[in-house]
Amino acid sequence: MQIRKMLAAFVSVVMMCSVVSVPAFAVDETQIVTDLVSPAYEYATKTENYLTITSSTADCKSLCNGMAGVTQITVEHTLEKHWGLWIWNEVDGASWTKTVYSDTIRLSNTKSGLDSGTYRLKSVFTLKSSSGEPEIITIYSDEETVG
Numbered sequence: 001m002q003i004r005k006m007l008a009a010f011v012s013v014v015m016m017c018s019v020v021s022v023p024a025f026a027v028d029e030t031q032i033v034t035d036l037v038s039p040a041y042e043y044a045t046k047t048e049n050y051l052t053i054t055s056s057t058a059d060c061k062s063l064c065n066g067m068a069g070v071t072q073i074t075v076e077h078t079l080e081k082h083w084g085l086w087i088w089n090e091v092d093g094a095s096w097t098k099t100v101y102s103d104t105i106r107l108s109n110t111k112s113g114l115d116s117g118t119y120r121l122k123s124v125f126t127l128k129s130s131s132g133e134p135e136i137i138t139i140y141s142d143e144e145t146v147g
Contacts, residue, residue: 043070043127043135049077051121051141057112058094058144062123064137066103072128073105074098082118082143091119118145 041047046065051058062077079094094111105125121141128134 041127041135041137042132043067043129044125044137047123047125047137047139049121049123049139049141051079051119051144053114053119053144053146056114056146057110058114058119058121060094060096060107060109060111060121062105062107062121062125064105064125064127066127066129068103069129069131070103070127071130072099072101073103074100074126075105075107075123077107077109077121077123079111080120080122081115082120088120088122114146116146118143120144 043066044064045067046063048064049060049062051060053059058079060077060079062075064073064075066073074097076095076097078096079091080088081091083089091111091114094109096107096109098105098107120143123139123141125137125139126134127137
């Protein structure tokens with residue numbers, strides 16, 4: 001009977017050690033893989049957008065660089081407010097569009113008088129090349145909160 005108790009205790013310790021060590025390894029491995037992933041675009045070399053909120057004023061910026069051969073880029077950026085769950089609503093009067101006939105576009109706008117809540121900037125880039133179909137890229141900024 002004494003041997004059974006010792007064997008049961010030994011098996012329990014081995015099982016606890018194996019369970020504890022596996023999640024720590026998985027977390028480290030996931031972090032490494034996540035840092036190496038980046039999107040591959042057909043016509044764009046760089047897409048960025050930034051949202052900065054100071055007091056109740058949002059500063060919205062979008063940028064896209066296209067590859068050689070890009071003849072037109074359109075960007076529409078829209079300030080969105082978090083409503084709940086996964087629902088984001090467009091802020092009234094906070095959507096802007098710009099089109100250029102070159103391979104680089106920048107758009108900057110501000111929106112003041114924001115209510116309290118969480119906001120993000122949605123940027124939709126449409127790149128056109130003389131040799132193919134247009135490429136549409138949608139990106140979102142980090143979320144910013146108004147007190």
